[in-house]
Amino acid sequence: MPTGIASPAGGPRTADPVLSVRGLKVDFGGEGRSVPVVRGVDFDVYPNEVLCIVGESGSGKSVTSLAVTGLLSETARVSGSIRLCGIDVTTAAPETLRTMRGSDVGFIFQDPTTTLNPVLTVGRQITEGEVAHGRLKKANAHARAAELLREVDIADPEGRAGQYPHQFSGGMRQRAVIAMAMAGQPKLIIADEPTTALDVTVQAQVLAVLARRQAEMGSAVILITHDLGVVAEVADRVAVMYGGRIVETAPVADIFEAPRHPYTRALLRSIPRIDTSDSRLDPIPGQPPIPGHLPKGCAFQPRCAVGRDRPLCAAEDPVLRAIGENRQSACHYAEELPVTPLPAEPRIHADAALARPEPLLVVDGLKVHFPVKTGVLRRTTGWVKAVDGVSLSVNPGETVSLVGESGCGKTTTGRAIMGLIRATGGSIRFGGKSIRDLDRGAMRAARRQMQYVFQDPYASLNPVLSVEDIVAEPLRIHGIYDEMGGARRIAELFDMVGLSRTMLTRLPSEFSGGQKQRIGIARALALQPKLLILDEPVAALDVSIQAQVINLLQDLQRELGLAYLFIAHNLSVVRHVSDRVAVMYLGRIVEESSRDGLYDLPVHPYTQSLLSAAPVPDPAVRDTRRRIVLEGEIPNPASPPSGCTFHPRCFRATEICSAKAPAFDRYLDFSTRTACHHAGPLEGQRNVFAPRAMEVAS
Amino acid sequence: GTNWIAPAHAEEAALKGGTLRVALLSDMTNYDPQQFSTVNFHLVKNLYDSLIEYTAEGEAVPSLATAWQIAPDNTSVTVTLRDDVTFHSGAKLTSADVAATLAKAADPKRGKNVYATMSIVKDWTTPDANTVTINFKAPVPLRQITDLLQFTIPIEAAGIDTVETVPAGTGAYMLDSRAVGQGLTLKANPNYWRKGQPIAEKVDFTIFSEDASASAALESDAVDLIYGGTSRSAVRLKDAGYQMVRGPGPLVMVFRINSTRAPFTNAKFRQAFNYLMDREGMLRVGYAGLGEVVALPWAPASPAFNAAYTEEFAYNIDKAKELIAASGLTPAEMSNWKMLVWGNDEPSVVLSQILQSALAEVGINIELDVRQGAEYTEAQLAGDYDTTFGAVGNVQKFPSRVATNSIYRGVKNPVLKDPHPHADYVAAIAQVNTTSGPDEAVKASYDNLNRVLVNDAFAIPTNSYDTGLIVASPKLGGLSLDIDNLFVARTVGFQ
Amino acid sequence: MIGFVLRRLLQLLPVLLLASTAIWAMIYAVPGGPIGAIAGDNASPEQIAAATAQFGLDRPVLVQYADWLWNAIRGDFGMSIRGRAPVLQLIGERLPATLQLAVAATIVSLLIGIPVAIASALHPGSWLDRILSGWSAMALGVPTFWLGILLILVFAVELRWLPSASAYVPIWVDPIGAIRNLALPALTLGIYVSGILARFLRASLVSELRADYVRTARSKGLPERQIVGVHILRNALLPFITIVGLMMANFIGGAVVTEAVFTYPGIGRLLIQAISTRDYPLIQGCIVVILVLYIAINMAVDVLYAYIDPRIEYR
Amino acid sequence: MSKLGRKTLSILGRLLSSKGSALALIFLVGITLAAIFADFLPLNPVGQKLANALKGPSATNWFGTDELGRDILSRVIFGARTSLITAGGAVAIAALVGVPIGLVAGFFGGWRDAALMRFVDVLLALPAILFAMAMIAVLGRSQAAALIAVGLTGIPSFARITRAQVLTLRKRDFVTAVEAFGGTATYNMFRTILPNSWSPIFVQVVVLCSVAILLEAALSFLGVGVPPPTPSWGEMLRTGKSYLHEAPYYAVLPGIVLTLTILSFDVLGRALSGLLEGRRDPVIAPKVEEVTT
């Protein structure tokens, strides 16, 4: 057992830890083939403290959090010591644990769509714990539920308490879960990725509520996340997990300033930042480790820039040890860090954009309306205006990004351009020719110039074909497989996306997420298109892998002169990859500009809110930023608000906004185009994203 | 005499009434006594009475008729009716009802099963309300006359047109209710003319789909009596202590051959079948040994019965082979036919398989064409088959009555069609019909018919068997069957 | 809600029309007609011709169908040829019996299936689970006709506890008699279906047990009994309702074998007799009624489902 | 060796590694082999010996003899041939008709879906056994008729399973991807969706085999199945039940073989759905449409 961890050195602690974990190990599976998933974890959480646990998918974050409250399934074997509010969790009787869970610990889980029981009212679910523990009479439950909902800022709490989860939006559900977790005034709140499934604006709302309630009650919080931005926003202390162990803990500022573990350092270098844009990302090579197949020695060693060639790292798993004030690291060479950082290659911008050639793709007034059918005869009684007048253009070699909250119509726009969904109105011109409403043959021909890359690499590859056949499929469909060079061409494509030719005959299931996305890209390139429509191509990937794919995309663009229509909701990634950015809200583009123009001087209040809600992975800025927390959520596109569809949530809205829809036009004489009656920069406010001067249109 | 003569067992100790629960294996189709067939055997004698009855030994005794006077030249019969009989409707039985009944029987459209029997009748008169005189076209043998009277079941004249759906009889029971496909209930006729009868106040018929279910019902005391179950269950239940009652009027199983189709146009080939029947085996396996092995379509009670034929035509593969060889048919010709099988009738299926196996032994491999229900009946009625096993009735009666069965019909034979391909057979029947004496001449005509039957061999009888077999709980008494094995409930009671 | 029901009713029409046409076509493709069955096995050709004309079976098939359809639309399903009574009356006599058996069998299957499913789902992989899964498999693997005969031999013939031939006794007239008569056929059907239900419920329980909201419920410190009884069961029973409904709908016309073994006066038995005697109007009538009931039960289940499941809204 | 071959082998290996499914597989393979090679075994399913009727199991007749003195074991083994051919043929018909229906209905939706599914609804709403009886009435009683009748009743389950599969797959990105490259609907249906639907279809094949055997037995029991003297299990049960008192083995032994066969298909089907569809807790029998009661 490593020493010096019992209480983090330094940092005056006024109380005993709420939770104290020592040597926690969790194995899954039967006797013979048991898989160690958590391999010796030590940490403490003190009252009024927010401990963030970060780490890649599968590193054991959730299992750790479930283990400390005894919630793991029976197939898990837990060892080590866990003291929670004075109870030894590993040895306590089930009844004791049950009482403890109901009163001392509150849980918030990741996916708000599944954490609530769909067939019970929200109010009942919020209070049933208290009722079960005898702290609340059934008769008072409804009033109590309403009170709790009010505390998490839910409008009409009385009425809402009687509703079912499906009648709540995602953000509201998560707030209800927070209310539930807080109902017993717990000493410890465990939140496992509570905002991962939410939009940035909603994430901001939920985090704000969580922070406020925590401050009011003085609880300790364990917040599990893989979003370093969130960590920087809310954490007091950070624990970084890798391969089932904590590899580094430190106060949040120290982690971001001077990481003392190569993994932490690599992680920070691999994420694009919303406030800086041009340095090339520095991905972590290789793949995250798989429990049960860990390398000997340090689990990070095969991917580690420091330890890759060092025999000690390959032989011995380092212990987590104190390496300074209030922080520990599990690296043999922690003191050697920071080694000289690799110089970041500056990103090379497409020059093509400057040449102002004929645009490749011009979309004008695109509309996609889906019918709503009701009544006995299933007649169309309304329309979901998923896309309601989108205009944009993409020049050769340029990256244009489309950002916006979930459900605003990004995917629909992309698919309509691709011809996968029939457009209701507007025009789509590609290479000067209209490609809307083409017949089958002509559409097929047009599609050769334009390809699509899907968000979910798991779902976009046919699981029963070998990857070679998958990449060859577009060529075969067009009957040009041999013409294009056959197997040789496929091998070239594999080289191009950085996959080994030896993998050609494998099935998709034998690849990791990042590799699958490369295959998807290779397939899209098979027909030598000029434009790729990328629908959230990295959203499903772990941050370390995300960087690899982003770099690949940028390299390909440079080599092949590709144009990208990049659909995303991650504002940092968008800033990193784009030449121009369009912001979408409820089926319309509300602001469009060059990248720096948009990020440095957003003029539409929606863009401004969006940008301010995006967490910045830098604890230094969290106190200096002004946040605009948007109220409510994106309205139903079947019945959009009148006038400017954003007006119900807008902080600048006036009479005119609800009466008249603003035109999409140039903002003054800037290059920015926007649709707002009150467009303008945030007044009296230093814009944190704009270190440079505003760029004025030429 | 004018006293009724009780059927067998009737003079047992006084029996108690109650509800008699009877299991059946098929539903009835209609209430017309002129359409009696195995499916309404359970009803006819309970809803109706006939003019006269036969004892088990074949002696004619009075029923609705108190007396019947046959003219010395055998060309007419005068029947005197009881005058204390009323129909279920309350109307009195008169000679007009009998006349209406005869008129229906003589009508080719309405006469149904009795029509053929009426072919000997010229006309009839009703001198008074209690007397009917029936005149014949030619002198008729005595037995044929009593057969006719026994078949004459008076239907109320007023109800004669609706008799298919509404019973209109004088019987000991009247209809209480019917659940189609499920069962039927009869209740006692309060004005029944036989004193002291019926004994049971109610008769509850339940239709079972399964012989096994019916047996189980009897064994679990859910019914008191099974009418028309299989011989096999009857034998088993008898061994288990239940009463088994066999009637005097068995059916004879006959292998019917469509002699108008090749290869059956060949007489030698047909005759071979006389020897191909393992009758003992068929009777044992198909009917649990209940019945007699026969080579002619007569029951022992029939005047034409002749045991010698059974011996002569015993199962004999070698003789069969000889005949087959003599037929001059090629093996392919001989195997080019199918045996139609009535799939609903387990014994038919068994018999067909036994014959199929015997045929295989002489090198003839044929297929069975098994059909169910209406599909079989239709093929059978239309004569649309090569061969098939089917039972014939009336085998204990006057020999020519066999000609009411389709395969034996002399005219309008649905299988052999017109003109009848076996002229000698038609002649032999005519000879029997017209020979009313002396005894040697009668016997000669029977002998002639028998010889013709085995020579023409378009119908090969195998065995007689009990139709309408009764298996009853030991509690019951007074069980009997009439000459045609019809169920008679009126004498049955509880001990 | 009303719209929902109406829409389902509208969907019913083409199904019925299609079915009745198909059946009519099929009936006439079937060799053998009803006349043989009613004329007796010794009927002469004249007799047959007369009977054929009597029932109007000598008219062209299309005329017969049009005639039937026209009458059927007005609620007259014709006369049974063999039963000599209005088809609807015959069906009406059988319907209560059929429904009573269907309900009884459903109750039996639930009484067996639900406890079996819960017991085995709570400890997946345990010996109890294996035994109970074995039970479900056996219930499915033993043919009903076989089971029925077995039950009769044991309970009716040997023990004499129950009647072997099951009459229809309305439960509100004579509850004891009704239960005695229903016991064996309901058990036969119920055991078979309990195998299906137990499997289905077990599977949905096991998958619900893994659902996130169960973890949430545990994290609140709810007692296990409440988690299973309230949270899990409510969710698992929802899809289960559909299955139970389907089963019940299946009993309406599909309990043919059981009805035959137990001589039970259900619609299935009536229809089988009708098919075997080629009683055309009766066949048509039975099938239309079975279809309507089948669809009606499924519709009722859908409505019920939508009523119970808060997530579904009728549009 | 091809991918498919390897996959088959690995699934086979995993089936054999569990006791239950290994036993089931061995039983089914055994009975199938016996049925295939029955002609070469010293068996005679039709040879009568009336004198030797209804004799209990003995050294010469392991399962005893029937009412015509035929060897019951021979009839059980030849009966397996009848059952397996009926089941196999029926399932083939059901799949060949049902799968395309499901594919087209699910893929195109709209009126094609409505029309096809209404058709399937009718098939579904008619109790399988009644439907089969009617079909047999039309076609006459024969093995082919039983096979077709049972096959038709199996159509709805294939149509529904395939349709459900198509509905989940149709919206999947890899199907959209093919569309994005310009693949036609037919290409997508048969080259993309169908190969991804094999698992549930295959599992359904196994499930339906047991259902078909049961249905065939029920038809024979009702006297409309394969006509005699062709041996069939249902027919043997039907006849055997009349001899339950004298010769209980007559009905019991074939009954046990029938039940074991159904159980084996059931065990196998569940194991397969676990392996192929990756469900840890496979549900199968609840394909309600094929209930025979």
Ligand SMILES: Nc1ncnc2c1ncn2[C@@H]1O[C@H](COP(=O)(O)OP(=O)(O)OP(=O)(O)O)[C@@H](O)[C@H]1O
């Ligand atoms: N019940 C279980 N049985 C077997 N293995 C499990 C079980 N639960 C989790 N694991 C495995 O344990 C490892 C760690 O899982 P865990 O859920 O803790 O990861 P995580 O860090 O929370 O990842 P994510 O960011 O994806 O939520 C994973 O490899 C997972 O497959």
Ligand SMILES: Nc1ncnc2c1ncn2[C@@H]1O[C@H](COP(=O)(O)OP(=O)(O)OP(=O)(O)O)[C@@H](O)[C@H]1O
């Ligand atoms: N086929 C359809 N029928 C009806 N409505 C649809 C259909 N497809 C999409 N929509 C609706 O259109 C709106 C826009 O959907 P879209 O998928 O384009 O959003 P998105 O911006 O891509 O969101 P996300 O970030 O969640 O992917 C949503 O409200 C969605 O519910």
Ligand SMILES: [Mg+2]
């Ligand atoms: Mg997790």
Ligand SMILES: [Mg+2]
């Ligand atoms: Mg999208």
